[in-house]
Amino acid sequence: MTKFDKDAYIECLPLNLYKELVNALNKDEAWMTLASYVAEQLQYSCTSWIKSLQETKQPDDSPGQRLLFELNIKMCTVEILRTMLDDCGLANILSIISDPGIMTRIYSLVLEQIAYFLFIIVCLEPLKIIVHPIEKLQTDTLTISFGRHLHLYCKAIGMPPPSYAWYHEDTQLQNCTSSELDITINSASQAGKYKCKVFQIKNDGILLSTLTSKTITVQIFPIPVTIEEQPQPILEVKNHESFTLRCKANSYPKPYYQWFHDNTKLEGEVSNTLHIKQFSSRHEGRYYCYIYNDFSEVYTQRACVMLDLPRLKAVAKIALIIANGEYDYHECLSNPKNDAAHIGNLLKEIGFEVICLLNLSITQMRTVIKLFSKALVEGVYGLFYFAGHGFKMQESYMLAIDAPKTYLRRDAICESELLAAFLENDPELLIIILDICQTLPSKEFNPEIYNEVPTVNVYKSKKNLRNLIQAYSTSSHRPSYERENSKYGLYVTHLSKYINKDIPVTKLFENVGKSIDSCFKGKERNQIPMFASSITKPFRLTDATYKNKPPASISYLNELISFSTKTLDVTFKQANICTKVTISLFMEPYLNLIKVKLPDLQNVEINFFNSVPAKRNNLYHKQHKKECWIHNPQVNDGPVVISISKHGTPIGATLLHIQEYIPCLLKVINS
Structure with missing residues (x-):
């Protein structure tokens, strides 16, 4: 060694x-x-x-x-x-x-x-800082972008070994107790001065000494105002109570706030919280906050504040929805089918029984209107929606798909005809929505209509027409537009925002008008929705219904529209093949579009035919999906023929009596 x-x-x-x-x-x-x-x-x-x-x-x-x-x-x-x-x-x-x-x-x-x-x-070994944060960065001011890491370093020596604590301004940062600080910048509030405090602590907990590093100033690149919390869209307040609206935004420099009530500036309301004491009807309206900094500005969504009124109940809630798009002699429309289905599904979500039908003739329209009117008895909420071609001459008219090219008023259904039928049995609430043009017929192409003497439809109500709303997608003598590259028309785009919301019906249509007005573009400025109301109670489409047994007319209507998907066995005897066929609705909630599908049949081609030729083609075949759908199947159409082929050679066929499985309503309106 x-x-x-x-x-x-x-x-x-x-x-x-x-x-x-x-x-x-x-x-x-x-x-x-x-x-x-x-x-x-x-x-x-x-x-x-x-x-x-x-x-x-x-x-x-x-x-x-x-x-x-x-x-x-x-x-x-x-x-x-x-x-x-x-x-x-x-x-x-x-x-x-x-x-x-x-x-x-x-x-x-x-x-x-x-x-x-x-x-x-x-x-x-006294405590000594040998590396300050600014020394490693070689600057006392650091500018950083949102989403980036702030990485600072401080080094000290001494015995006992030093402990570290990082501070933002005068606030200690939680869980930041090493010589390195690594945090993500995700808020404007993180701008400011950063420093590190170093401690010497004996084993018995006695503090021996403390040093503070040199301070580094962190700046954040300016960012536009971004809303992180919106005020609630709907707020109901009882009379004489208080309410509070809040919003929150993030930006750098810090954002400023200014509240408005129905476009009127509320003086002194410049925080992110608005508090109103002793609420009364004068405080009802739409509130929003204007938020801004030196680089950008935004507005919050509107908060609809209304008086909390007693809740009502309906005996039943029913809706009749008709969409006409495929006209025989007039320009076809693409939006009505989607518009009506969308409104129908939203109404079903809030408890409505919905009759939704596509492309009806004038006879079918009158039949289903009469049928629907019988269910509009006392205590019932009724809603009618029509989308398709229309015009206005003194009153509004709706065109069926078989309306002639040169039509008269008697070839259409007018609004007074609807009211005469719907008000006969005094429903509790009636809403009529006409999503049609309100323009005059062309004198050049349809001069005869101006010489026609119109039929006057008299309608009466024991309740003097109380609790009636007539809503229109556009005002008198103005068009109603379809929107290019849009699934829905302009009116339904905005109506669908509110129709299933828990707000009074008058507020519903007020909000639709304001919503459309706030986003007008181009020719849509010509479409100005309107509505007329004789409402005397705080009705809501979301009102509950009584749980007791409904009136006989409602029970009968429910039987007519009852439908559920069915699966049946079918046999192709020539080919010795047995399989299943499914019958369902082709497009919810339409009751007159029936889909037939053979999902289990493989390695063959399937074709569907009407056994009796229809005047108007009503069978649409989808070979690759092994299905077809039938519009308005009628009793006198006969059974559907289902044919199967292999490599183009027919090997079998069978008949499907579809009339036995369709909603009973179709048998009534097509009889």
């Missing part, structure tokens, strides 16, 4: 022995045993001391090497290191630097040396 000067410092060891010592300390984490011994003698936090030794920054750095380095700069001699290794039971490491001439230890002398060494460590 090599003989060493016992008073020599660790740094005087030969390089090969020094490396051997480092490797031995790192093996099986023996360095932690020695480090814990030193911490115990010094009476400071063992955890912090070990953690500081583990913070290696270079690839060739290690805890064992850092431990020897820390002991060396504290003037630790070879003899003191031998003694500490011996006390820790690290004999294998001690053997590396043992002196063969020394067989025993004089422990009193050694303990004096260790005490002197520890005294030197404490005295010579």
